Amino acid sequence: MTSLDRPDVALASSWAETIAEFHAAGEQHVHGAGLWEFDTVDVTAAGCRAVVEHLVAQADPATPLADNRVHCSYFWITDGDGADREVIGFLAVRHTLNAWLLEEGGHIGYAVRPSRRREGHATRALELGVAESARLGIDRVLVTCDDDNVGSRLTIERGGGVYEDSRNGKLRFWIDADRSAG
Numbered sequence: 001m002t003s004l005d006r007p008d009v010a011l012a013s014s015w016a017e018t019i020a021e022f023h024a025a026g027e028q029h030v031h032g033a034g035l036w037e038f039d040t041v042d043v044t045a046a047g048c049r050a051v052v053e054h055l056v057a058q059a060d061p062a063t064p065l066a067d068n069r070v071h072c073s074y075f076w077i078t079d080g081d082g083a084d085r086e087v088i089g090f091l092a093v094r095h096t097l098n099a100w101l102l103e104e105g106g107h108i109g110y111a112v113r114p115s116r117r118r119e120g121h122a123t124r125a126l127e128l129g130v131a132e133s134a135r136l137g138i139d140r141v142l143v144t145c146d147d148d149n150v151g152s153r154l155t156i157e158r159g160g161g162v163y164e165d166s167r168n169g170k171l172r173f174w175i176d177a178d179r180s181a182g
């Protein structure tokens, strides 16, 4: 069953496999993974620990950020229980919108590893991400996608996204977080 987990070194092995799978598929930018501050991704246990520390800090309002950055809660999309729990993707909830996020990026970014697509994981993860947004006090969640990204558009529409407009090649949808909470 699809879940959202906080980044955790206990999941280092499937996290590394997931990153490697994205890269092998030619997807260097992994939406929602929060890796843009790392020039290269060190997929060793030590590298995972550094990523986890970085990601957890981004959610803390006390963490100082560079100009224009906003605090963000990172989640690893997981499937399975107990020892079988494994990372299958990423989801990020940005706590506020800066000018670029309002135009193009939105509150929530996500990606599912290539081998686990078309199983409903993104749909369920977005639903959980919207509930997390409601807990953060976000009433209306902006979710965007490239205008040719059919899978993401359908995911957003399944999640109750109401289309507002398109800007710079991005489709912009709003989801009522209160309605989705719970």
Ligand SMILES: CC(C)(COP(=O)(O)OP(=O)(O)OC[C@H]1O[C@@H](n2cnc3c(N)ncnc32)[C@H](O)[C@@H]1OP(=O)(O)O)[C@@H](O)C(=O)NCCC(=O)NCCS
Residues within 6 Å of the ligand: 031, 109, 110, 111, 112, 113, 116, 117, 118, 119, 120, 121, 122, 123, 124, 144, 145, 146, 149, 150, 151, 152, 154, 155, 158
């Ligand atoms: C977009 C993405 C997150 C979808 O993940 P997923 O787990 O496969 O999505 P789901 O299984 O929940 O599918 C949601 C809907 O989209 C459809 N769908 C998914 N991928 C599709 C594709 N490539 N083409 C057509 N439809 C697609 C599914 O059939 C489903 O529709 P349904 O409800 O009518 O059955 C995944 O393809 C991905 O990670 N892409 C790369 C990163 C990315 O684009 N992230 C979004 C950034 S805005």
